[in-house]
Amino acid sequence: MVKLFKLHKFFGLLVGLFLLVLGLTGFFINNRQWNFLYTTTVRNVPNTTLMEDKKLFEAYWIDSEDTDHIIVGGKRGIFETFDEGETYSQMTDLQCLAIKTDANASYAATSDGIYVLKDNKWSLYALQGNYVNALAVTDKYLLASIDKHRLLLIKRDDASVVSDTVVKIDASQLQDDITLKKLIKDLHFGRGLLNGKLSALLNDYGALALIFLSLSGYLIWWYIHLKKKAEMSRKLIKWHANSVVVLAFIPLTILAVTGIFLNHSGGLKKFMTETVVPHSVLPPVYSSLTSDICSVDFDGTTYRIGNRYGVYKSTDLKSWKQETKGFAYRMARIDGVLYVSVKDGSNRFYDGVWKTLEDVPYTFKDAYDYDDEVKFFTYKHYEGMMPEFEDATLFSTLRTIHGGVFVAPWWKWINDFVAIALLILGFTGISRWIHKKRLFSKRTSKQE
Template sequence: MVSFKLHKVAGVLIGLWLFNLSLTGLLLNHEKNLFQLDFMWQWTLPSRLFSSDALKMHRFREVSSYKVHPENGRQLIGSMRGLFVNTGEGFKQVFKGRVFKIEPYRDKNLKEDYSTVFLATDDGIYRYSWNGMPQPAGMQGMVITAISVYGNTVFCAVEKKFLYRFDLVSGKAEEIEIKSMPKVEHINFRRFVRDFHYGRGVADQPVSAVLNDIVSAWWLWLIVSGYLIFFLYRQSKKRKIQKVSIRKLVFFHSNVFTLIMIPFIFLLALTGLFIDHPRFFSPLINFNLPLWSMPPVYHSPEKDIWDIDYDGKVLRVGNRFGLYTSSDMKNFLIERKGFAYKLRRIENRLYLSGMGAPSGYFDGKKWHILKLHMPVDFVLDGKPVKRNELPVFSKNIPFYTFMVTLHDGSFFHRYFIFLNDVGAVLTFVLLFTGTVRYIKRRR
């Protein structure tokens, strides 16, 4: 009886907020990993609807690349909803679609020519000359998540999983088959926490994302059906509904499939709690686990391509495990460990933006550490640009960012994050008491 009352009270108190977390989490996970919900970026809301905390934390979340013309100072911003160019009278959107990276033309001596830039987009490679609209350059129909320009050759990452070499003159694309890429010996548990919560911590895509979709969808069903059971139970006391209808609903609410989902729901709630308070929980999650104990996704680094760079001699691939190099484009060696989130070349220097790992630059001889966290890009003479340093290029905020601010509560106020903490704790209560109730009913 105690478990029943706890289950009912916890569900009624926090159910609506858990519904918000599950729905927004489902949409964010699906779009972030599978690139399938265009409306999330193209629908926009006025920025005045958002709290100052939300704008401070998430206004530029959509930005993937930022470039400044070295001669005239004009700016380009690549984002998940398109390309924006500073015309001198403000920013103008000249391309609609996801832009993952902007690269200037670079000759075989690594000298850059900003009169022409190339875009990695969700519809192939585009060429832009700072006027008019970007024009297709090749590989249309493919999701190009990273590029590196070297003369008339563009090296591409497709869907973060495949490497291609594209010839701008002939228009031919050739897949580069990675024969060997060494695995790391250990994975930091903090890395797994974020990967699992963000839908990329179990197996190669789309498996991880679809798994998170299923878990979130079932959690939504449990919340909705739980409220229905509560409402119908109250109505049955007034003899307005037969209890047999409630029993049928209880069966679909509490069954073997729900038991299977419980560990995954528990992990999503727990990892969400850890992510909300990384410093507080750091002693609990900052430790290494042996590779053999980790899910399959950590055993295939060759299918985890976040960014690439080619300097005429060495092809580099950045991923969650580190920065890999290859002189033959087939066999790779690890050059630096730690998440190599972004690679940005400015002529002879290669800059690296690390996620949970040090950022730095390579001068052709050795690496130098930069004490900064995840710059969105590097411009001109290697100046790092943080998200909060970007110019405001649009008065509106994409629906995706709206979903993010609802998910972490910052849409209302930054302190709403503590409602997520309450939600996580009461989720544990719901899962435990629900399991107890199921076992008692089966007996």
């Protein structure tokens, strides 16, 4: 046990600060819906962080009557230009997840409900206080997804809610196998174990435990080193090694192992994409996907949702049937044709028959009509036409720090070492905890 203690102490002092940073940044990244992560900005950041920030744009719209008039939406807010992108002004700092328009109006799905554009100003239309992550528009209705969990049908003329549905897909329609790459991403990003927000909460639990372990470990060492505050030191040791903290090493082990894989996703791409994980061994979340609505569509008669398994359709919001396979990341309907952006697969469109969408950007964020031609929006293909910032959001800053690219691409090797050290700390710490529990039990039994 003495050797284990020395090993635990050595690695704890060596990587404790790195683990504290990973815990803090991971906790906030895991709660990416919080508005202050995008309204708080940081200056003097590296170019990698500024580039990461550009990925936060979600929607792009051009006025058909005045092509110089463009509206861009994203996590930093909604921005408008009247000179074809030369200069932009911010219309709101609410997170914008989608902008949907027709001949009569423009609507925005935001972190505070649905907003409508009136007299060149965005004003609240419906669902205030709700995080609307996807939106579809017809001539009479809006279809909105709240927190990837609920589907609301709203009448356009009075903004009244016609129906509020929790999507429940029969398990028979959720039988797809997935690649190892998808599983690793889902596990690391808090969506790969349990239903609803439980997976994300499990990640929060691990992150908060990591923060506490890092801080308390350094304090214990410092107090012992000073040979002062013995009582406080003993209390910290008890808190540092209690069952609640020990259990946190379940999510922490998952995060450490998946993090190493993600650090080398480029080199391991072939292995991770060719390795298929059968549905029979997948965690419970893959048999329900109750909080996985990433995109929505409604043509007036048929409802469609997109999740990590594909596009599902329904005519009554009760019975859902899978139409296509592949992570249906975004959907956009233009002139009666439905366009689907697919992650880790081929983009598709539906005009009565599902077909592969050729020669379009991979995983496009939005689609719009421009001069009788459908255009597809991604931040990479619109360089120089988007709002430019000299600062970056707190979210992008934390994300690049967490991944290491804030410093340099080679920092991933440091993160690898820290992840391995975390596994060693978990093994040595739990071994010592079990040993002390056994000694305590033996002493108790002897006294009896």
